[in-house]
Every structure is written in structure tokens, then in C-alpha cells.
Amino acid sequence: MTNYAIDPPAQATLSVAGSDACFPLRRVFCVGRNYEAHVREMGNDTREPPFFFMKPADAVVPNNAAIAYPSATSELHHEVELVVALGAGGKDVSPEQALGLIWGAAVGIDLTRRDLQAQAKSKGRPWDMAKGFDASAPIAPLVQMADVTSLSSGKIWLSVNGRTRQDANLADMIWPVADCIAHLSTLVELAPGDLIMTGTPAGVAALSPGDEVVAGITGLPDLKVSIAP
Numbered sequence: 001m002t003n004y005a006i007d008p009p010a011q012a013t014l015s016v017a018g019s020d021a022c023f024p025l026r027r028v029f030c031v032g033r034n035y036e037a038h039v040r041e042m043g044n045d046t047r048e049p050p051f052f053f054m055k056p057a058d059a060v061v062p063n064n065a066a067i068a069y070p071s072a073t074s075e076l077h078h079e080v081e082l083v084v085a086l087g088a089g090g091k092d093v094s095p096e097q098a099l100g101l102i103w104g105a106a107v108g109i110d111l112t113r114r115d116l117q118a119q120a121k122s123k124g125r126p127w128d129m130a131k132g133f134d135a136s137a138p139i140a141p142l143v144q145m146a147d148v149t150s151l152s153s154g155k156i157w158l159s160v161n162g163r164t165r166q167d168a169n170l171a172d173m174i175w176p177v178a179d180c181i182a183h184l185s186t187l188v189e190l191a192p193g194d195l196i197m198t199g200t201p202a203g204v205a206a207l208s209p210g211d212e213v214v215a216g217i218t219g220l221p222d223l224k225v226s227i228a229p
Contacts, residue, residue, distance in 0.1 A: 012057040014085070014106070014195075017141035017221050023085055023103070025057040026193030028137060030081075030110055031180050034199025035172050041202045050175045050183050053127050055110075059137045060195075063221070066228045067135045069209045073113035076207045076227070079200035080158035080166050080215040082151065083108035084177055085142055089191035098181035101190065104142040105151060107215050107223040108197050109158070111136040114206070137197070140215075140223035149219030151177045156201060158215040168201030170217070175199075 013022035029052050061067065070076060087103025110131070117130035151170065158166040175183070177198055184190065207213065210229040216222040 009058070012060055014060060014139055015062055015141045016104070017143045017147075023142050024193050025060060025195060026191055028055040028057055028060065028195045028197065029053075029184060030055060030131065030197040031175070031199040034174050034180070035168060035201040036174060037168070037172070037202035041204070050180050052184060052187070053131055055132045055137050055197075057195075059132060059135060061135045061138045061225075063138070063140045064224055065135070065138055066226045067111070067138065068228045069207075070111075070113060070133050070136075072129070073115055075114040077112045077114045077204045078158055078160070078165070078207055078213060078215075079110040079112060079204050080156060080217075081108045081110055081197045081200050082156065082170060082177070082217055083139055084151065084181075084196050084198065086181075086190055086194045086196070087192050089189060089194070091185055091189040093182055093185045093190070095176075095178040095182045098178040098185070099151070101181060102145055102151075102177075103192075104144045105148045105220060106140045106142045107217050107220050108137060108139040109213070109215055109223060109225065110197055110200060111138070111207075112204075114204075138223060138225045139195075140221045143220055154218030156217045158203070158213065160205075160207065160211050160213055162212075165205055166201055166203035166215075168203075172201060173199065
């Protein structure tokens with residue numbers, strides 16, 4: 001048997017605002033259907049416990065990235081989200097303990113192949129290829145928690161080519177950040193380096209090659225990306 005030397009992949013990282021430091025990433029969890037208006041616009045009417053899907057850590061791309069329009073879709077949608085990064089882990093943590101695990105926060109966008117997601121839903125299949133494709137998680141630099149204004153209120157918005165498409169408030173979350181972390185910790189043991197994307201408000205819509213996207217949350221650096229022509 002021939003032995004092949006395979007170099008381990010470089011660890012995915014996220015930049016830290018105001019610093020040359022990088023935050024090493026472990027896993028990326030995403031909360032689905034966490035704003036009531038978005039639940040309704042996607043054709044779902046019931047309030048339900050938080051549920052999760054994942055993106056690979058190397059799907060994270062930095063601020064000011066030019067993202068190639070992905071293959072196998074004609075409906076690439078934007079979803080602006082509050083992202084929290086864990087600096088400590090745990091299992092079966094309480095909501096009161098959950099906030100103490102957070103190292104920092106940032107603005108992120110969950111890019112979605114909406115047509116592939118619809119096909120997967122109709123056939124009862126996983127969402128992996130609709131959500132976890134290359135460069136599907138642009139995220140702005142992380143702000144350490146000591147400098148974060150709030151995780152429970154504040155404007156969350158996204159514009160495309162200067163026109164606002166998503167405009168809501170973090171207070172509109174069905175499940176606050178602490179509840180999302182606590183519930184997730186009953187399913188997996190959380191660890192430092194885990195990211196949690198906490199859901200998107202209403203207004204998701206399609207992107208086209210050449211679009212310039214800006215997303216923001218009160219108190220955090222804006223995220224700017226472009227869809228490459």
C-alpha cells in the first residue's frame with residue numbers, strides 16, 4: 001500500500017475588530033426560523049422550539065469579499081444574522097449560564113440556494129447543499145463582548161445596491177441568544193471556537209452577479225460583500 005502525505009488544512013479563522021488577532025473557528029451552527037415575520041414569509045405559521053443546521057467552518061469568508069455566484073442555483077438569497085462566537089463550552093447549560101460562554105459578536109449573512117432548499121424540503125431531504133456551500137457565510141470582524149452594545153435589541157438590516165431589503169430589530173427574535181445557546185447545548189457539547197448564526201428577519205430576496213451588499217447591526221461593524229460579475 002502506498003502512503004500519501006497529506007498536509008492538514010489550515011484552520012479557518014475570523015478577524016477581530018481593531019486588532020491583528022484572529023479567532024480560530026471550530027463549527028458553525030445556524031438557527032432556523034427565529035423571527036416571526038420571516039417564518040410567515042417562508043410559509044410557516046407555527047412557533048416551534050429552535051432547530052439548527054450547520055455550515056462548514058471554511059464557508060466563512062471575511063469582510064469586503066467578492067463572492068462568486070454559486071453553481072447549481074438561480075435563486076441565491078441573502079439572510080442577515082447576528083453571529084455569536086463562543087470562547088467557552090459546555091453541555092446542558094442554562095440560559096443564565098449561556099451568555100457567559102460568548103467571546104464576541106459580529107454581523108453575518110447566511111447565503112442560501114433557495115431553489116435547492118425548496119427541493120430538499122419537498123422531498124424531506126437535508127439542507128446541506130442549500131446552506132453549506134463554498135463562501136456561504138460572509139462574516140464581519142468579531143467584536144469582543146466587553147464592547148458589544150446589546151445582543152437583545154438594536155437595528156438589524158441589509159441593503160443591496162443601496163436599497164434596504166431587510167430592516168428589523170434583534171428584539172424580534174422568537175428565541176433570544178441565550179435560549180438558542182442553551183437549547184443547542186442539550187444536543188451537542190459546545191466548545192470554544194463554535195459560531196452560532198441566530199436567524200434572519202423578513203425580507204430575504206435574490207441576489208444577482210454584480211450586486212453590492214451591506215449588512216449591519218447596531219453597535220457592530222458593518223459587513224460589506226459583493227457578488228462577483
